[in-house]
Amino acid sequence: MSNFAIETVGLNFTFGRQAILKNLALQVPKGSIYGFLGPNGAGKTTTIKILLNLLKSPSDQVFIFGKEINNNRIAILKRVGALVEQPAIYGHLTGKENLVNRCLLLGIKRSKADEMLALVGLTEAANKKSKQYSLGMKQRLGIALALVSDPELLLLDEPTNGLDPNGIIEIRNLMIELTTKYNKTILVSSHLLAEIERTATHVGIINKGELLFQGTIQELQLLNKPLLEIEVTDIDRASMLIEEKGYEIATKTDAKICIPFISQTESGMINTLLVQNGFTVTSLSQQRKDLENLFLDITKTN
Amino acid sequence: MRSLYISIYSEFYKSRKTLAFWASILLPLIICSLITFGFYSSSEKILNLHQPPMILWLRYISAALGVMGILILPFYVIFMAFSVNNIEHKNDTWKSLFAQPLNKFSIYAAKYIFAVILIFLSLFLFCSLTFAFGHLLQLLVQKFNFNQYDPSMILIKFYTKLFLSSLGILSIQFILSLLWGDFLKPMGIGFVGTIMGIIAGNVGWKYAYLIPYSHPSLVLSGSKAAANPSNFPIFTHEIYSSLIYASVLFILGYFIVTKKSIK
Structure with a gap:
């Protein structure tokens, strides 16, 4: 049956x-x-x-x-x-x-x-x-x-x-x-x-x-990897610094940089790195793409 | 069998509030009333002709038959075939109808049978109202001699023949209305067919019996030729032709339904 x-x-x-x-x-x-x-x-x-x-x-x-x-x-x-x-x-x-x-x-x-x-x-x-x-x-x-x-x-x-x-x-x-x-x-x-x-x-x-x-629905959400969203001054220089340290940049806009979220410790280390190099970090948060965007991503690929 | 019965009953339930259903009752009622009123209001003139009772009945019966057989019946049949299918086209309900656990033949046959029932009902009412109103005229105008002849046999034979002669047209129009949701295509084809049929029937073309649209007018012209008006055969060329058209097209329609994708 x-x-x-x-x-x-x-x-x-x-x-x-x-x-x-x-x-x-x-x-x-x-x-x-x-x-x-x-x-x-x-x-x-x-x-x-x-x-x-x-x-x-x-x-x-x-x-x-x-x-x-x-x-x-x-x-x-x-x-x-x-x-x-x-x-x-x-x-x-x-x-x-x-x-x-x-x-x-x-x-x-x-x-x-x-x-x-x-x-x-x-x-x-x-x-x-x-x-x-x-x-x-x-x-x-x-x-x-x-x-x-x-x-x-x-x-x-x-x-x-x-x-x-x-x-x-x-x-x-x-x-x-x-x-x-x-x-x-x-x-x-x-x-x-x-x-x-x-x-x-x-x-x-x-x-x-x-x-x-x-x-x-859980499997669909698993496909959806979280991102670390960083709001920081001087985006261009900050993103160069992040890349130099071996992180991959997922997206970059005028106000934010997004990199794949690894762990909370790792997020803290990135924050310290940016602050120590003279950048002002105004926000640091973990983001999950909503399913709507995920859906758009999946349907866009074929 | 049960699925055919419930499908027919559902057809009645769906259409009992529509013009198509009421037309089959109102049409004979209105036409017979008008003719009766005409006879009543010109009774003096008719009485002056001093016609024997059978001729008086024939004059009275042919008033309804004349309009009905030649023009109204084909159009009425075209309209019935259209309306039983249009109820689904208009409401976009074919998909829900065919998604019911009923076999497709029952759904299709129920619609066809319902159209046949409506035509039968209408012609039955024509027949019985003609009979009843003739006797009513006798009551209103005592000098008439309607009561001296029994026209029931002539009436039954005429209307049975008309009914059988309409089935060929019904089957063609039924398929056209099944395929096309709009009014103009089946109506236009039916209109042209009817005009052709009337001409072919009236000029006495020897193959006119092969055109379904000419069958009703052939029924009338054929029976007029009989020496004794009540003594004409029911099963003539045009009736056989009508029945053959009806059966072949009914089966063809079913194959169209089974192959048709419901959009």
Whole structure:
């Protein structure tokens, strides 16, 4: 039995002659919140559509709960809920009717619609036509539609699009609750790392159809080596001195020099060195690149 | 089978508040009411013709059939094929529909069957309202002789034939509306097809029965030629042709759906 809720093996996908996904090897462990990160146009939505069998994948490349998708479409879809791109909502129906329609299709009792509306905070707007909903309300309804079948695996494509900060926090908490309390697996795509950083247990970074990084959030942070940031007078001479003493300069601006952080003792020695040579050190601090910059670095390289 | 049933029920649930659904009820109601009102307001003139009951019924029935068969039915079918698919195009819901654990055939067939049901409903109402309003006219204007002839057989045969003749057009338009999300392409092709069909049907071109858009007008012109108006066959060339078009295109449409990538 596979431990992965989602596993793709050397997945390639093309639209005409254009290669959209190249040798993609996603491994989403069961019970994880997998942050699927990449800039716009990286292939995130295409991947999600393949995972739902909306786009046909070559055989034996996509496995959901260990089953090949093309041969087990219905069995797999019974266990999956999804929100793809803009929420797919019938504008002429009310929020509740949209959910009732989904309950009809899934053979679920209609009362589940009310439960879902309460869960995403749309009870008051239940009987309003959904075309009159704000983008944030539509997004919530889309999430409710994805959750109505109580799926084991949730695929959420940029679910916080259009939500206000409160809404974003609610969705974040909901995702954490779903995985910790109900042992669900969530794949959530985003182009903003900061959004994923707080919830994801695992991260996959995709750019131009290639998976550049895959691992736990801790592994991603390990990639992120700390720097010693020095604010000092006469930057040019100070940096020459530092280099002469055998340190490597990572970056230099008009006001700061950054060198790889080695240890606190080493930082003290550099400070003494600079002061003894007549420089005034105004600040000396250990900096870690935020994940946003790290993400930019990783995606820039390919 | 269950997945087909729930898909059809969902189609009804989704469209029950749309114009397309109500059009299938309102169209026969409005047209039959207008014709009945016309007969009522010019009853003196009609009574002066001293027509036998069967001819009076035929005059009354053909008023609805004439407009319906030639012009309205093809456009109504084009509109129905468009609207059952457009509900998904407009809301961008194809992706969520095909991401449900239902087989693709059920989703596709449910839409097609729902369009057939709407056309059937509309023609059924035309048939029964014509019958009912004819008798209503008799009640309002006692001098009419509607009560001396039973037109039910003529009505049932005419409308059954019209219904069967519309299935070819439905299947072509259904595929066009499935492929294209916009209104103009399927509507434009349907419009040109209908005009061609009417011309081909009316000039009596011997291969007109091969054009689905001419089937409704062929049904009308064919039955007019019969010596006894109630004695015409239902299964004629154009009906067989319509049914063959419908079955072949229905199967073709399914293959398009299975191969289609949902963008």
